[in-house]
Amino acid sequence: MKIDSSYTPTTAGLAPKGPVAQQTSPAGATTEAVSLSPLAGSLRGGEAPPVNATRIQEIKQAIAEGRFKINPEAIADRLIESARDLVSASHREA
Numbered sequence: 001m002k003i004d005s006s007y008t009p010t011t012a013g014l015a016p017k018g019p020v021a022q023q024t025s026p027a028g029a030t031t032e033a034v035s036l037s038p039l040a041g042s043l044r045g046g047e048a049p050p051v052n053a054t055r056i057q058e059i060k061q062a063i064a065e066g067r068f069k070i071n072p073e074a075i076a077d078r079l080i081e082s083a084r085d086l087v088s089a090s091h092r093e094a
Helices: 038-044 053-064 072-093
Strands: 021-024 030-033
Antiparallel strands (some): 021 030
């Protein structure tokens, strides 16, 4: 998909949900301010996740060479585990 200067979230069907404040900068350009819910802020955490640059390069190379295999079962299992963690964390906070 090519994105050019006519691309906007609304033309792509990605209109923001919820309140978005329009602000005008001194140069007259319009900017958007977005606020996150407390839950979204808590998901960010205070620390950056560990990054394994070597592993990232290995994966990029495998993708480029067509060797990267996707395991949908593992993705589904981890997604379910993550959802369970979020639900249990929200119950502890309540």
